[in-house]
Amino acid sequence: xxxxxxxxxxxxxxxxxxxxxxxxxxxxxxxxxxxxxxxxxxxxxxxxxxxxxxxxxxxxxxxxxxxxxxxxxxxxxxxxxxxxxxxxxxxxxxxxxxxxxxxxxxxxxxxxxxxxxxxxxxxxxxxxxxxxxxxxxxxxxxxxxxxxxxxxxxxxxxxxxxxxxxxxxxxxxxxxxxxxxxxxxxxxxxxxxxxxxxxxxxxxxxxxxxxxxxxxxxxxxxxxxxxxxxxxxxxxxxxxxxxxxxxxxxxxxxxxxxxxxxxxxxxxxxxxxxxxxxxxxxxxxxxxxxxxxxxxxxxxxxxxxxxxxxxxxxxxxxxxxxxxxxxxx
Ligand code: SAM
Ligand code: DTB
Ligand code: SF4
Numbered sequence: 001x002x003x004x005x006x007x008x009x010x011x012x013x014x015x016x017x018x019x020x021x022x023x024x025x026x027x028x029x030x031x032x033x034x035x036x037x038x039x040x041x042x043x044x045x046x047x048x049x050x051x052x053x054x055x056x057x058x059x060x061x062x063x064x065x066x067x068x069x070x071x072x073x074x075x076x077x078x079x080x081x082x083x084x085x086x087x088x089x090x091x092x093x094x095x096x097x098x099x100x101x102x103x104x105x106x107x108x109x110x111x112x113x114x115x116x117x118x119x120x121x122x123x124x125x126x127x128x129x130x131x132x133x134x135x136x137x138x139x140x141x142x143x144x145x146x147x148x149x150x151x152x153x154x155x156x157x158x159x160x161x162x163x164x165x166x167x168x169x170x171x172x173x174x175x176x177x178x179x180x181x182x183x184x185x186x187x188x189x190x191x192x193x194x195x196x197x198x199x200x201x202x203x204x205x206x207x208x209x210x211x212x213x214x215x216x217x218x219x220x221x222x223x224x225x226x227x228x229x230x231x232x233x234x235x236x237x238x239x240x241x242x243x244x245x246x247x248x249x250x251x252x253x254x255x256x257x258x259x260x261x262x263x264x265x266x267x268x269x270x271x272x273x274x275x276x277x278x279x280x281x282x283x284x285x286x287x288x289x290x291x292x293x294x295x296x297x298x299x300x301x302x303x304x305x306x307x308x309x310x311x312x313x314x315x316x317x318x319x320x321x322x323x324x325x326x327x328x329x
């Protein structure tokens with residue numbers, strides 16, 4: 001055995017005696033470097049020890065405010081400075097949001113995630129979102145929002161409205177981050193995540209692979225996520241969706257097996273988190289997605305659209321899960 005399946009026995013950082021020992025970059029890289037079958041076997045063992053291996057949770061996304069974003073995230077079709085053809089749209093009326101949430105629930109989603117192309121919400125932006133959260137929650141769905149950076153007090157307002165999860169991704173490792181985004185830094189992201197955690201909202205935090213990062217940098221992203229205390233409850237792993245007009249369009253595509261490895265390493269290092277096979281599923285195809293489930297993915301974005309780009313049709317996902325003998329949560 002090269003590395004242990006659970007966290008190492010000896011703390012490697014100056015953690016308090018009560019906190020769980022941290023993963024090291026070397027341990028996470030060693031997982032990435034395992035033979036593929038050994039890695040998947042290990043991931044599947046961890047998965048089975050913590051979850052029903054044949055159940056997948058469904059989250060549906062809706063862009064409640066699209067495009068025109070002032071940030072410069074190199075992957076994103078919604079940045080105003082990238083000419084991608086995404087049409088800007090102001091905040092959706094609440095009845096449209098509710099209709100989409102009802103449709104998602106009828107289709108079997110258990111969580112509804114509302115995304116906005118903001119650097120962060122101003123109070124006048126947040127007010128209508130609070131109403132949306134209340135109304136979606138009243139439908140009996142779990143609520144999630146991804147609105148960018150939060151200021152002091154905003155997470156508490158979202159919590160009080162009934163927000164169950166806040167999505168805010170680290171995106172990549174601290175070392176590679178500066179290649180991708182310049183308008184906010186890594187510590188800004190960690191600060192928002194701290195506000196979400198302190199407010200008692202569940203944390204949904206992951207990143208993107210396939211942006212030209214090295215394997216070590218992928219391991220660096222997982223290191224950050226796995227060493228959060230506690231780790232995020234939901235960990236979306238996105239495969240870069242390359243959109244024409246974004247700086248990352250034309251990046252060399254990641255080997256799909258490396259994407260599967262990333263899922264497996266996330267599963268092993270965050271045994272109790274939901275690991276979501278997120279953006280980029282259309283390009284992966286059924287076979288690779290099945291490997292992702294084997295590697296411990298137990299959540300997907302469900303519905304024919306992500307925020308602005310495509311996602312497999314719900315019927316296609318239902319057919320895939322049926323072929324795999326899997327069921328939904
Ligand atoms: N504006 C808010 C923010 O950046 O926090 C919320 C929405 S933003 C679109 C949410 C996340 O979607 C990003 O942090 C990124 O991880 C992911 N994302 C955006 N564009 C993507 C792409 N082309 N491929 C894969 N993931 C993407
Ligand atoms: C996450 O990690 N992925 C989702 C969700 N959180 C908000 C967003 C994916 C966006 C893909 C590009 C688009 O559709 O605009
Ligand atoms: Fe704006 Fe979010 Fe896109 Fe960055 S990822 S450009 S903050 S919408």
